[in-house]
Amino acid sequence: MTSRPVFFFVRYGLILLALVIVLIPTVWMGTMAFKPFPEWTTATGDLTWLPKEATWGNFEYIFTGQTEDLLVTLDRTAERPILASLLTAVLGTAIAVIAGTLGAYSVSRFKIGNNLPLSVLQLRLFPPLAVMIPVMIMWASLGMVDTWWGLSLIYGIVTLPFAFWLMKTFFDDVPIEIEEAALVEGCSRFRVFWKVTLPMVKAALASTCLFVFILNWSDYLIALLLTRKDWVTIPVYMNSLASAMGGQMYGCKAALGLIAAIPPVVLGIAIQKYLVRGLTFGALKQ
């Protein structure tokens, strides 16, 4: 590593630039959420960074359907989409991570299914739209459109390759001797997996959960195609926050966006310990 000052400035300059690019829209969303209707656009005045008259009105509006600023009454409020998003994203993540972990372990440890990893990956090589139309037809004929299980299932299937591949690389890194040692000590195969291997990759498991959850949580396309009314998720619902009179309801969308950011952030903080600690398969002297 060089420590010449010019590199110092270039390096930190670039980091700063990246941070600005990432954070400014986020900050903009954060302040927008508290701006009253007239401050949303330039239509009635100047745009400011901070709200001139901060208000909870946007939050009130999306949850109750009305607020004094706006004449339009919302026919659907945000609780139901938030619930739908939470339920389907969590279930979809559970399906993908459980199936992906078991599959990845089998492929990593037993010399079978050599083509499986690549065929699983193939699932991701199709353009989503090319896959989604047949899926829509299948789901419709199975009566799974606009149901929580139908959406959870497709989330699980779509994110399975990620869970599978992430977990496979982690399992590949667990030395086989660790498992052999546990076997010789008297463990059954399943117990080896449950008591030894899985605890050793729990950091990896946590990262995989977070990653898959964020994928499911932020999905728009699938929910748009597979839900109608009852199980519309946050991103789809957000798109409906517009009216003929008021146009795009930026403040309300920002408020909803702020709420939608909470679960990934909370989850990220909750498992931060594992994310930071990373993977230490230390006790092997090679």
Added chain:
Amino acid sequence: MAAIRLSHLTKKFGAFTAVDALDLLIPDKEFVALLGPSGCGKTTTMNMIAGIEQATEGQILFDDRDVRRLPPNQRDVGFVFQNYAIFTHMTVYDNLAFGLSVRKLARAEIDRRVREMAALMRLEDRLEWPSSKLSVNELQKVAIGRSAITEPAIFLLDEPLSNLDAAFRAFMRTELKHLQHQFQQTMVYVTHDQIEAMSLADRIAVMNLGELQQYGTPAEVYNRPRNTFVANFMGSPSMNLLPCRLIAEAGALCFGFGEAGRLDAGGDGAMQHRARAAAGAEVIFGVRPEDLEIAPPDGPGGLKGVVSFVEPVGPRTIVHLKLAEQTVKVAKEKRYKVSIGAAVRVTAPMAKCHLFDAASGEAIGLG
């Protein structure tokens, strides 16, 4: 407590034969070393005994119980891995308790035995440590303790000392011997270090290229090597193996080394007998460096040579001599002084020499 009988044990990986029709009887309570260079099949043999690797052919008997088809968790063996395979996500205590808790022993009993083992291994003050924080030496102790605590009938160790520093290795060597004495287990020990095998084992099985070369006590293997591989592998520096020609002249036999001269098979009856058995064949003359003598150049008999290199190795001095066509090593005491380039004569007491068939490498005239 069990004897291990391997018969016709074979392991193939595709077209490659790692272990070829191995027959080996490891008596109950004995300490047997599987010795050989890397890739000789010793670890594969060990893995088959433990059940980690499935044998392609052959039988594995513990006493009279055929265990070949049993999974490792039903074989009652302890296994110490070369890289220790410590469960890093557990504390030292949990590592030691692992085998016992798998066997569902009462908590108080587990606790008693873990503390006992920790005391034996001098790990008492490390019990609550996460095992990822241990030093290599401590990892080794945990690995041995974890396997020994369930008191398996058979204890398998795969190069357990190869990663340790020299001082601790010597200490662990003694400790292992004590441990075996205490637990009265059958121990199988894989190593590529012949000194380790010599000092620890009751018997040594020398392997090469998947085949058993010789099986016997350390003294037998060292003093009566069955072939040139064993002769060369055992001992440091290794035995001098010199191709030579058998010459019969006027009823007396001698070994011709070209320009360097001849060694008279002389009055030693055994060597005479062995040399006759060879009957004119091309042979390899083997003699250990410590058995050779260096004499002034002008005496009778012996081989003429020139000192090419002197290597002081602590307790001894290894003198490298250049003969006409060959080089030999002679081990002398550490104070031995000789100058490079000096002409000398080297003699060999026939009683301590070995004779091998040049084509097959097999020892000639060994019963």
